[in-house]
Amino acid sequence: xxxxxxxxxxxxxxxxxxxxxxxxxxxxxxxxxxxxxxxxxxxxxxxxxxxxxxxxxxxxxxxxxxxxxxxxxxxxxxxxxxxxxxxxxxxxxxxxxxxxxxxxxxxxxxxxxxxxxxxxxxxxxxxxxxxxxxxxxxxxxxxxxxxxxxxxxxxxxxxxxxxxxxxxxxxxxxxxxxxxxxxxxxxxxxxxxxxxxxxxxxxxxxxxxxxxxxxxxxxxxxxxxxxxxxxxxxxxxxxxxxxxxxxxxxxxxxxxxxxxxxxxxxxxxxxxxxxxxxxxxxxxxxxxxxxxxxxxxxxxxxxxxxxxxxxxxxxx
Amino acid sequence: xxxxxxxxxxxxxxxxxxxxxxxxxxxxxxxxxxxxxxxxxxxxxxxxxxxxxxxxxxxxxxxxxxxxxxxxxxxxxxxxxxxxxxxxxxxxxxxxxxxxxxxxxxxxxxxxxxxxxxxxxxxxxxxxxxxxxxxxxxxxxxxxxxxxxxxxxxxxxxxxxxxxxxxxxxxxxxxxxxxxxxxxxxxxxxxxxxxxxxxxxxxxxxxxxxxxxxxxxxxxxxxxxxxxxxxxxxxxxxxxxxxxxxxxxxxxxxxxxxxxxxxxxxxxxxxxxxxxxxxxxxxxxxxxxxxxxxxxxxxxxxxxxxxxxxxxxxxx
Numbered sequence: 058x059x060x061x062x063x064x065x066x067x068x069x070x071x072x073x074x075x076x077x078x079x080x081x082x083x084x085x086x087x088x089x090x091x092x093x094x095x096x097x098x099x100x101x102x103x104x105x106x107x108x109x110x111x112x113x114x115x116x117x118x119x120x121x122x123x124x125x126x127x128x129x130x131x132x133x134x135x136x137x138x139x140x141x142x143x144x145x146x147x148x149x150x151x152x153x154x155x156x157x158x159x160x161x162x163x164x165x166x167x168x169x170x171x172x173x174x175x176x177x178x179x180x181x182x183x184x185x186x187x188x189x190x191x192x193x194x195x196x197x198x199x200x201x202x203x204x205x206x207x208x209x210x211x212x213x214x215x216x217x218x219x220x221x222x223x224x225x226x227x228x229x230x231x232x233x234x235x236x237x238x239x240x241x242x243x244x245x246x247x248x249x250x251x252x253x254x255x256x257x258x259x260x261x262x263x264x265x266x267x268x269x270x271x272x273x274x275x276x277x278x279x280x281x282x283x284x285x286x287x288x289x290x291x292x293x294x295x296x297x298x299x300x301x302x303x304x305x306x307x308x309x310x311x312x313x314x315x316x317x318x319x320x321x322x323x324x325x326x327x328x329x330x331x332x333x334x335x336x337x338x339x340x341x342x343x344x345x346x347x348x349x350x351x352x353x354x355x356x357x358x359x360x361x362x363x364x365x366x367x368x369x370x371x372x373x
Numbered sequence: 374x375x376x377x378x379x380x381x382x383x384x385x386x387x388x389x390x391x392x393x394x395x396x397x398x399x400x401x402x403x404x405x406x407x408x409x410x411x412x413x414x415x416x417x418x419x420x421x422x423x424x425x426x427x428x429x430x431x432x433x434x435x436x437x438x439x440x441x442x443x444x445x446x447x448x449x450x451x452x453x454x455x456x457x458x459x460x461x462x463x464x465x466x467x468x469x470x471x472x473x474x475x476x477x478x479x480x481x482x483x484x485x486x487x488x489x490x491x492x493x494x495x496x497x498x499x500x501x502x503x504x505x506x507x508x509x510x511x512x513x514x515x516x517x518x519x520x521x522x523x524x525x526x527x528x529x530x531x532x533x534x535x536x537x538x539x540x541x542x543x544x545x546x547x548x549x550x551x552x553x554x555x556x557x558x559x560x561x562x563x564x565x566x567x568x569x570x571x572x573x574x575x576x577x578x579x580x581x582x583x584x585x586x587x588x589x590x591x592x593x594x595x596x597x598x599x600x601x602x603x604x605x606x607x608x609x610x611x612x613x614x615x616x617x618x619x620x621x622x623x624x625x626x627x628x629x630x631x632x633x634x635x636x637x638x639x640x641x642x643x644x645x646x647x648x649x650x651x652x653x654x655x656x657x658x659x660x661x662x663x664x665x666x667x668x669x670x671x672x673x674x675x676x677x678x679x680x681x682x683x684x685x686x687x688x689x
């Protein structure tokens with residue numbers, strides 16, 4: 058007869074995780090303790106929405122906008138949590154303060170959750186809220202920020218809005234991952250996906266901007282309405298620069314004077330090559346540099362800033 | 374100053390889960406201990422593939438076919454695990470035997486996993502294998518099996534193959550969930566999604582079959598190539614019934630003589646109403662009943678059956 062192995066009472070996780078603090082079920086936990094049941098439909102059906110806000114030099118940036126998007130997303134997905142905006146704000150502040158991170162990547166998530174009977178009806182599930190703060194990360198590393206990202210335009214279709222609403226921030230990324238592997242194979246750093254009309258949509262974790270003859274444009278359909286994207290729109294308005302949310306054909310992206318991408322993870326990031334061809338001079342563009350500088354300057358602006366109270370810090 | 378809460382060393386999970394046994398990291402665990410880091414990209418990017426096989430009366434059904442599909446899916450997603458087919462087979466057997474379940478729903482998963490630095494490059498992640506056995510579940514409950522399911526054809530587009538390959542079994546279900554809520558609103562039990570041409574695709578966890586004038590048909594594009602679907606194709610061949618994998622227009626589905634759906638979770642399940650209109654007589658169809666009977670009879674067939682050795686059982 059086949060000899061059966063023994064059951065282990067508690068899971069021992071051999072992996073290493075980044076530093077950080079999470080919140081689940083009323084508990085603040087070291088990040089390596091923040092774990093989701095494999096039966097949670099946020100995992101098994103990717104039935105979840107989330108948001109990511111960053112903390113820079115000890116202050117959240119545009120936290121209110123991220124919270125608004127998150128609560129709207131939950132409502133669209135028929136989900137609810139036992140916390141209001143003020144309570145989620147407090148939880149996020151606490152995660153960051155307990156982590157001690159001055160520059161942090163702060164994610165907050167609502168999953169469909171679980172039901173004791175593993176019911177297939179999403180209405181039977183108890184939704185689950187999770188938040189965590191880990192060190193700030195970026196789509197582009199230091200070298201890529203300096204030389205500009207190299208993009209590959211792939212023929213991968215970004216999951217269309219008639220399937221999944223892109224304005225409800227979600228974890229449906231297999232199209233992005235397919236794009237990434239195609240980009241790596243072509244020697245690029247990351248990928249651009251296309252929309253149902255063959256126009257530019259977005260890439261893994263970022264929105265795309267093109268600059269041509271002093272006019273700034275960014276796709277409007279089949280994309281997440283990013284908060285960093287909105288910050289660029291706001292900056293253009295302040296600068297008196299024309300900025301249009303509109304279709305961008307792939308050839309127009311490639312023949313732009315400048316291209317940059319935006320993400321909470323990294324801010325404004327320059328692009329110097331697409332499909333192996335230089336954009337403009339092939340160097341980081343002047344307007345891109347200006348936008349990067351203005352974006353980080355805005356972090357000192359009280360309109361957008363919520364200061365974190367770290368333990369032991371004096372009031373600010 | 375803001376008073377900070379304390380960190381808890383270990384997460385205490387207040388939720389109740391179904392009975393079952395899981396395998397992770399070389400450990401067999403009670404299902405409530407089977408948890409995934411919130412940083413796993415299988416969760417954060419739904420970057421994962423999986424399969425579900427069932428155990429009926431103490432034996433796996435068509436396990437080899439499920440394993441083959443799972444290993445092919447991992448390869449398509451550039452994933453690998455340190456187990457071959459024989460080792461995964463042993464793990465699945467052990468999970469079921471340890472659970473004691475004679476009728477089980479057995480899921481095995483490969484996620485992109487994690488990297489210690491939370492790298493955004495999927496090539497940096499260590500892939501993760503998880504398996505679990507829980508009680509057998511069904512898309513249709515007992516009442517629905519007897520009276521036939523009531524379907525609603527929604528205008529939700531099933532995520533198209535040009536975005537995500539449907540033949541690599543995946544967790545991208547927000548389109549399915551949207552369809553479900555639309556179906557509930559219309560008083561139906563579950564939903565049918567459409568493909569890019571407006572034809573019938575699949576529903577949440579099942580393939581669809583129509584029977585008209587003795588000819589059986591099932592959609593071929595934008596669907597998972599289900600093992601239960603294949604079993605129906607095989608049964609039709611044995612019975613000498615014509616069976617075509619082809620486009621089905623929504624109106625052809627509604628005017629079919631019989632409609633049934635198939636899933637590992639429930640087998641063959643009859644449909645008696647679509648969008649409030651009866652299918653055929655509005656009763657469970659004769660061929661549907663025949664297929665249900667033949668499907669379950671096939672579970673005694675040694676071609677498809679792998680017997681589980683439960684603890685304390687004598688050799689079979």
